[in-house]
Amino acid sequence: MSRAAETPRRTVLAAAASVAVVAAAGSAVPAVGATAPAAAPRDRPKDGDSLVDYHAWTSYADWRSGDAAGTRAVSGLRPGLTLATPTGRIDYTDPHTKKTSPWEYGRWTSPVQKLAVPSTEAIASWNAHTPDGTWLQIELRGTYSDGTDTPWYVMGRWAAGDQDIRRTTVDDQSDGKSSIWTDTFAIDDAASGLRLTACRLRLTLYRRPGSHATPTVWRAGVMGSDVPDRFTVPASTPGLARELDVPRYSQNIHAGQYPEYDNGGEAWCSPTSSQMIIESWGRRPTAEQLSWVNPDFTDPQVCHAARFTYDYQYEGCGNWPFNAAYAATYRDMQGVVTRLSSLNDAEKLIDAGIPVITSQSFLEKELTGAGYGTSGHLMTVIGFTGDGDVIANDPASPSNPAVRRVYRRHEFETIWLRTKRYNAQGKVAGGSGGVCYLYFPARPTPRQRRALAAVGVR
Numbered sequence: 001m002s003r004a005a006e007t008p009r010r011t012v013l014a015a016a017a018s019v020a021v022v023a024a025a026g027s028a029v030p031a032v033g034a035t036a037p038a039a040a041p042r043d044r045p046k047d048g049d050s051l052v053d054y055h056a057w058t059s060y061a062d063w064r065s066g067d068a069a070g071t072r073a074v075s076g077l078r079p080g081l082t083l084a085t086p087t088g089r090i091d092y093t094d095p096h097t098k099k100t101s102p103w104e105y106g107r108w109t110s111p112v113q114k115l116a117v118p119s120t121e122a123i124a125s126w127n128a129h130t131p132d133g134t135w136l137q138i139e140l141r142g143t144y145s146d147g148t149d150t151p152w153y154v155m156g157r158w159a160a161g162d163q164d165i166r167r168t169t170v171d172d173q174s175d176g177k178s179s180i181w182t183d184t185f186a187i188d189d190a191a192s193g194l195r196l197t198a199c200r201l202r203l204t205l206y207r208r209p210g211s212h213a214t215p216t217v218w219r220a221g222v223m224g225s226d227v228p229d230r231f232t233v234p235a236s237t238p239g240l241a242r243e244l245d246v247p248r249y250s251q252n253i254h255a256g257q258y259p260e261y262d263n264g265g266e267a268w269c270s271p272t273s274s275q276m277i278i279e280s281w282g283r284r285p286t287a288e289q290l291s292w293v294n295p296d297f298t299d300p301q302v303c304h305a306a307r308f309t310y311d312y313q314y315e316g317c318g319n320w321p322f323n324a325a326y327a328a329t330y331r332d333m334q335g336v337v338t339r340l341s342s343l344n345d346a347e348k349l350i351d352a353g354i355p356v357i358t359s360q361s362f363l364e365k366e367l368t369g370a371g372y373g374t375s376g377h378l379m380t381v382i383g384f385t386g387d388g389d390v391i392a393n394d395p396a397s398p399s400n401p402a403v404r405r406v407y408r409r410h411e412f413e414t415i416w417l418r419t420k421r422y423n424a425q426g427k428v429a430g431g432s433g434g435v436c437y438l439y440f441p442a443r444p445t446p447r448q449r450r451a452l453a454a455v456g457v458r
Contacts, residue, residue: 051228052339052434053116054456056221057201063108070106071205074216078332078442081108083205083214092206096166096312103135103206110201110220118145118195119224122185123435124155125321125337126203127219127328133208134215135159135167138321140185140222142199144177152202153180156321160329166312167322182314183321196224218328218442223338227433233342233417235410238388240347244355246280246382248403249302251395257297261306262316269378270318271305272395273357274327276380277439278305280355283330299400318378320359324437332442336457339434343390343413345455346381346436352451354440356381359432362415363424368408372396373424376432384409 057063063073063081070087074080086104093100124140137157142150154170173180177194178187187194199222205215251272254265262268278284285304293300309326311319324335340346346356357380364373374396382404383391390412397403415421416434423429438457440448452458 050117050456051341052223052225052456053119054221054223054336054338055113056219056336056458057110058219058458066111066200067109068106069108071108071203078218080216080218081203081205081220082216083207086207089209092165094165096168101164102209104209105204105206107205108203112143112198112200113222114198115196115224117224117226118197120187120190120195120226121433122196122199122222122224123183123320123337124201124220124222125324125335126156126158126217126221127325127334128158128160128215128217129329130159130161130215131213132161133164133211133213135165135206136215136217137204137206138220139202139204140199141202142178142185142196145193145195145197148177150178150185150196151175153185155180155183155185156319158322158325160308160326162307162310167310168313169311169319171313182311183319190229195226199224219334219336221336225339225433227339227417227419229420230418231420231422233414236342236344236413238347238384238409239344240351240384241386241388242350243383243391244280244350244353246355246380246393247276248393248400249276249299249395250397250400250403251302252398253298253400254302254306257294258303258306261310262318265302265306268302268306268317269395270320270323270357271309271326272302273378273380273393274309274323274437274439275302275305276393276395277355277357277437278327278330278333281330281333281439281441283333318376320435320437323357324439327437327439334440334442336438336440338436338438338455338457340436340455341434342417343381343384343388343409347384348451348454349438350381350383352445352448354438354448354451357437357439358416359435360412360415361421361429361431363422366415367411369405370394370396370407375423375429378437 060075060079072084083106086106089104091100138155139152140155141152153173158167169182201220207213249272251265251268256264285301290300293303306317309317309322320337324337327335361376380393388409390407392405393403394405418431419433421431
């Protein structure tokens with residue numbers, strides 16, 4: 001479950017990593033624990049209005065667009081962006097190891113992308129290969145509805161491994177109109193009417209001086225959204241009865257293991273959920289990759305997922321883009337962070353064979369059968385019963401066989417889609433507003449492509 005942040009409009013960290021119940025939730029970002037004031041009411045979107053706009057750069061034509069300085073587009077079955085002739089050099093001091101090392105780099109800046117949904121929040125996600133001696137930085141710059149621009153905000157410094165740099169987000173980024181809360185851009189005062197109307201991404205690819213190694217970026221995307229403040233959501237009508245075959249892993253059997261990664265398995269809901277879905281696609285770490293794990297530990301791949309999703313600044317495994325990027329380190333896999341509008345969207349994906357990892361927070365009484373409450377938790381939607389109830393692999397379970405749960409449809413939909421809730425102390429806190437991870441093959445089937453397109457992912 002999660003070390004959740006309880007700040008106005010802050011929904012991302014409700015999905016982070018702790019098994020503590022709501023009353024025990026700790027702090028993860030500045031001002032965490034402060035009571036979220038009730039926002040001024042805003043008009044709800046009209047029926048049929050989209051709340052989310054996801055856009056990605058993935059094709060050879062995409063990588064040839066924008067501004068390149070020292071990078072080049074590569075074609076093939078999986079087009080990407082690589083380093084060509086580096087145009088700069090820096091000495092980077094890793095804030096977590098204090099080690100200073102030289103790096104050469106090239107940059108690619110995307111074209112400006114107008115957002116179909118003027119947004120209060122934005123989340124970047126990416127898929128990349130970073131061989132030893134390489135890493136990358138992802139930045140976002142936006143334009144406000146008042147015509148001014150944001151700074152270049154760092155959304156992540158990332159490598160698949162943890163030997164060259166420690167993957168990290170950057171705290172204390174704000175311009176007085178918006179802020180970065182670990183992995184999410186957020187308008188500071190959504191009730192003011194200010195919105196993000198356009199944005200662009202900047203990718204900086206690094207390698208050791210004199211090396212010929214290069215990162216390869218296959219997907220860079222940004223999801224903008226304007227989900228209204230809401231404690232409740234309309235109930236959707238069931239439309240599918242199907243269950244996918246997904247491995248079952250409990251985070252709780254890893255309690256106390258590798259506490260350097262967010263205090264151990266009791267905090268590993270996000271990587272445990274990620275590992276379940278990755279393996280449902282037939283991918284898993286090799287024996288060599290798992291050789292660092294204590295051989296006495298069951299399901300060592302869960303420990304592996306925790307280590308390689310860990311955000312050293314946030315001090316947790318619940319960074320949403322880091323989980324999606326981890327999924328894409330496996331052969332021919334993609335990972336995306338977005339929002340869905342209802343369980344009907346999840347049904348479209350399940351019907352095409354694509355599970356959905358969802359973020360939710362709730363009191364024990366709000367989700368019948370869970371047996372716990374949480375300030376933030378990840379679980380996987382793997383199907384629907386004939387009555388439309390949700391079949392979920394819930395990693396907050398005492399054993400692997402106990403992971404499969406059936407939760408009441410509208411209870412689940414409410415705790416996942418709402419942006420406001422009352423915590424165990426009766427104070428207003430945040431909800432994820434429908435955030436999810438989607439993992440799927442690099443070359444989806446036509447049916448999977450249609451399902452992804454139906455929820456805005458291309």
